[in-house]
Amino acid sequence: MKFTINRSKFIKYLTDVQRAISSRTTIPVLTGVKITIDKDGLMLSGSDSDISIEIYIPVADESNQLEVIEEGGIVLPAKIFNEIVRKMSDETITIEVGENLQTSITSAKAAFNINSIDVESYPNFPVIDSNEVITLPTTLFKQVIQHTVIATSTQESRPILTGVNITIENGQLKAVATDSHRLSQRIIPIEVPESLKENSYKIIIPGKSLIELSKIVENQDTIEMMVTQNQVLFRAENLYFYSRLLEGYYPDTNRLIPANDSTKLTINANDLLQATDRASLLSHEGKNNVIKLTLTDDHVELSGNSPEIGTVEEALNYIEATGDPLVISFNPDYLKDALRTFGHQNVVIGFTAPIRPFTVVPADDNSDIAQSFIQLITPVRTY
Amino acid sequence: MKFTINRSKFIKYLTDVQRAISSRTTIPVLTGVKITIDKDGLMLSGSDSDISIEIYIPVADESNQLEVIEEGGIVLPAKIFNEIVRKMSDETITIEVGENLQTSITSAKAAFNINSIDVESYPNFPVIDSNEVITLPTTLFKQVIQHTVIATSTQESRPILTGVNITIENGQLKAVATDSHRLSQRIIPIEVPESLKENSYKIIIPGKSLIELSKIVENQDTIEMMVTQNQVLFRAENLYFYSRLLEGYYPDTNRLIPANDSTKLTINANDLLQATDRASLLSHEGKNNVIKLTLTDDHVELSGNSPEIGTVEEALNYIEATGDPLVISFNPDYLKDALRTFGHQNVVIGFTAPIRPFTVVPADDNSDIAQSFIQLITPVRTY
Numbered sequence: 001m002k003f004t005i006n007r008s009k010f011i012k013y014l015t016d017v018q019r020a021i022s023s024r025t026t027i028p029v030l031t032g033v034k035i036t037i038d039k040d041g042l043m044l045s046g047s048d049s050d051i052s053i054e055i056y057i058p059v060a061d062e063s064n065q066l067e068v069i070e071e072g073g074i075v076l077p078a079k080i081f082n083e084i085v086r087k088m089s090d091e092t093i094t095i096e097v098g099e100n101l102q103t104s105i106t107s108a109k110a111a112f113n114i115n116s117i118d119v120e121s122y123p124n125f126p127v128i129d130s131n132e133v134i135t136l137p138t139t140l141f142k143q144v145i146q147h148t149v150i151a152t153s154t155q156e157s158r159p160i161l162t163g164v165n166i167t168i169e170n171g172q173l174k175a176v177a178t179d180s181h182r183l184s185q186r187i188i189p190i191e192v193p194e195s196l197k198e199n200s201y202k203i204i205i206p207g208k209s210l211i212e213l214s215k216i217v218e219n220q221d222t223i224e225m226m227v228t229q230n231q232v233l234f235r236a237e238n239l240y241f242y243s244r245l246l247e248g249y250y251p252d253t254n255r256l257i258p259a260n261d262s263t264k265l266t267i268n269a270n271d272l273l274q275a276t277d278r279a280s281l282l283s284h285e286g287k288n289n290v291i292k293l294t295l296t297d298d299h300v301e302l303s304g305n306s307p308e309i310g311t312v313e314e315a316l317n318y319i320e321a322t323g324d325p326l327v328i329s330f331n332p333d334y335l336k337d338a339l340r341t342f343g344h345q346n347v348v349i350g351f352t353a354p355i356r357p358f359t360v361v362p363a364d365d366n367s368d369i370a371q372s373f374i375q376l377i378t379p380v381r382t383y
Numbered sequence: 384m385k386f387t388i389n390r391s392k393f394i395k396y397l398t399d400v401q402r403a404i405s406s407r408t409t410i411p412v413l414t415g416v417k418i419t420i421d422k423d424g425l426m427l428s429g430s431d432s433d434i435s436i437e438i439y440i441p442v443a444d445e446s447n448q449l450e451v452i453e454e455g456g457i458v459l460p461a462k463i464f465n466e467i468v469r470k471m472s473d474e475t476i477t478i479e480v481g482e483n484l485q486t487s488i489t490s491a492k493a494a495f496n497i498n499s500i501d502v503e504s505y506p507n508f509p510v511i512d513s514n515e516v517i518t519l520p521t522t523l524f525k526q527v528i529q530h531t532v533i534a535t536s537t538q539e540s541r542p543i544l545t546g547v548n549i550t551i552e553n554g555q556l557k558a559v560a561t562d563s564h565r566l567s568q569r570i571i572p573i574e575v576p577e578s579l580k581e582n583s584y585k586i587i588i589p590g591k592s593l594i595e596l597s598k599i600v601e602n603q604d605t606i607e608m609m610v611t612q613n614q615v616l617f618r619a620e621n622l623y624f625y626s627r628l629l630e631g632y633y634p635d636t637n638r639l640i641p642a643n644d645s646t647k648l649t650i651n652a653n654d655l656l657q658a659t660d661r662a663s664l665l666s667h668e669g670k671n672n673v674i675k676l677t678l679t680d681d682h683v684e685l686s687g688n689s690p691e692i693g694t695v696e697e698a699l700n701y702i703e704a705t706g707d708p709l710v711i712s713f714n715p716d717y718l719k720d721a722l723r724t725f726g727h728q729n730v731v732i733g734f735t736a737p738i739r740p741f742t743v744v745p746a747d748d749n750s751d752i753a754q755s756f757i758q759l760i761t762p763v764r765t766y
Contacts, residue, residue, distance in 0.1 A: 077692065080664065080665075080668065080692055083664055084661070084664060087657070087660055087661045087664060088661070089657060102693070109697050109698045109699075109700070110658065110661050110695065110696075110697040111695065111696050111697065112661075112665075112693060112694070112695045113693045113694045113695070114692055114693035115691070115692060115693050274470070274472060275493065277470055278467075278470045278471070278493050278495075281463065281466055281467060281470060282463075282495075285463065308498070309460065309463055309497055309498060310485070310495060310496045310497035310498050311495070311496045312493065312494065312495045312496070313493075313494050314492050314493040314494065315492045316492075317492070
């Protein structure tokens with residue numbers, strides 16, 4: 001195997017593949033990056049067995065300056081190989097596998113010779129030969145990921161809650177995540193080919209996989225999704241992103257979303273985020289990370305305290321408050337996470353009772369899909 | 384005590400004072416920032432008992448928007464106070480000490496009330512009533528710090544070596560640091576008033592203090608230095624920076640600097656830095672962090688290896704190599720630190736023997752002070 005490639009393009013591709021490679025794996029070969037090459041192009045592969053990433057670098061794309069001198073394959077230690085490529089100085093770099101699985105990496109006058117692993121010992125990736133290709137709008141799908149992964153659980157005590165529950169049916173994609181203290185739900189319309197109109201898909205994708213996917217995928221028009229028994233493959237131009245699926249029963253979340261609100265607060269999401277951030281300064285210092293929101297007829301106030309440090313109170317600037325007076329306490333970090341997903345939009349916060357979950361939805365939601373975007377937070381009982 | 388001040392200016396001053404404040408101190412009051420105020424201005428003080436910083440904010444400087452409503456003083460918990468000031472939203476902020484040592488911090492509609500400490504319980508800073516003021520050129524002195532602190536020891540086994548040894552006499556300031564594996568020396572000319580011409584100062588300032596000083600001091604023209612028995616005070620506009628001095632005997636370093644070289648290599652510091660960085664990639668992976676430089680009649684080569692990973696070799700681009708052939712091994716990190724102090728200058732590396740220290744000096748040193756800037760590195764015996 002021997003080839004020459006543009007160094008800065010190669011650094012970018014290597015960095016992307018490295019997202020799937022962990023140095024803490026128990027399978028030594030998976031600390032490596034696999035390179036295979038034929039006359040048409042080069043494939044980089046990396047995997048931590050939860051996520052696998054493949055990136056194809058075609059000769060036809062001239063910006064890659066890819067010149068294939070000899071076909072073949074090798075597995076190189078990913079971390080040090082990446083550092084070597086980064087620290088070289090020339091515009092291009094040449095990689096050649098020599099005798100005894102020694103790979104030379106040369107650029108300008110510097111020459112590395114590193115111990116490599118036979119490409120045959122690298123595990124095969126799942127073969128997903130699915131005719132059922134679902135096409136997703138990339139930008140919108142990345143937004144769905146950002147809006148929902150915040151509510152996934154990070155604790156392994158209930159592994160199923162570390163995933164995002166995705167349901168595709170009736171021309172809609174619905175994504176839900178909950179860690180049992182809060183919930184995030186987003187529904188988007190998608191185009192499904194006529195042949196799949198009758199099908200429905202219910203899969204639970206690990207939140208960590210979705211975060212990595214949204215970091216790596218470029219903002220091209222669409223991304224293709226293919227589902228098998230226990231794997232999902234996302235395919236974008238020259239990128240293949242595999243993730244395992246979580247197996248098990250995802251709780252029914254529809255019944256958690258309250259039907260009516262007795263109190264409604266319309267407010268700018270960013271204004272409330274800033275005020276919540278200030279109130280949480282003191283709640284973070286105390287034992288109970290809780291702040292209090294008080295709504296009266298003509299006044300809305302946020303307050304927090306820490307016995308050691310002191311207190312904070314802030315009258316909120318809001319747009320409209322209607323319904324019953326209310327005092328409610330909650331974890332400010334959940335509200336901050338939820339508010340960040342709305343940016344500088346105005347939101348409506350709907351309350352039922354001090355001990356019932358409250359919801360945050362966009363104030364100017366023009367979508368015709370009911371409950372297209374909703375964040376739900378469970379309050380804390382403080383008495 | 385009550386005053387209003389421009390919030391962004393106040394954040395900057397607080398951040399500077401906070402450099403002296405540690406949350407790990409055993410003296411609780413020192414986790415606080417001291418604020419004292421009279422009709423002319425406000426003084427911020429912080430200390431970890433090694434370093435003390437005072438910053439004066441005059442009413443006369445209108446950009447501070449400092450309005451003194453009531454004179455007085457207080458000590459506030461530094462970390463949380465800093466965070467509160469940062470997270471406020473208005474252009475100005477108002478701070479007022481109320482009853483029971485409760486301090487209110489208000490900006491826009493947000494109001495904090497935090498528990499504070501009586502200003503009387505804050506320890507006094509050393510009184511340095513010295514008529515002996517030495518004026519240092521700020522930019523040049525900051526350079527002296529940067530060039531020498533790299534060679535200070537970080538190990539407390541020989542505390543004296545954690546400092547920079549500064550000698551002022553005969554119109555020169557000489558700074559030397561060594562951790563016994565390498566040495567850095569810089570000499571600059573300074574102007575000493577006629578009355579102090581006969582005096583000489585020999586002090587050892589902790590490297591950590593000098594690093595903080597160089598971060599905080601602005602690039603104004605000059606900085607004043609005053610020395611007492613066990614303290615040094617640096618004074619710049621509105622800034623008072625105190626550091627304790629290290630007590631003890633600093634080893635005689637003059638005899639360590641070789642008088643003649645038998646081999647000389649002239650090379651661009653940055654080119655050699657990049658090559659050393661590449662060679663160190665593999666030496667860092669091995670047990671012995673050592674790389675090898677080989678000079679022959681017509682060839683200069685840097686090489687490194689790690690039994691697990693592989694080898695690296697690089698022919699260097701150099702300007703001139705004269706004298707005896709040589710093979711020498713050394714810790715690449717010491718050379719990298721030394722080379723960084725030269726930026727993109729050309730340097731001359733002078734060798735005496737494979738087991739004797741080698742020196743790095745600027746190639747185009749026009750200063751008339753002998754040995755004005757020298758980095759020295761002890762090689763590693765590899766046989």
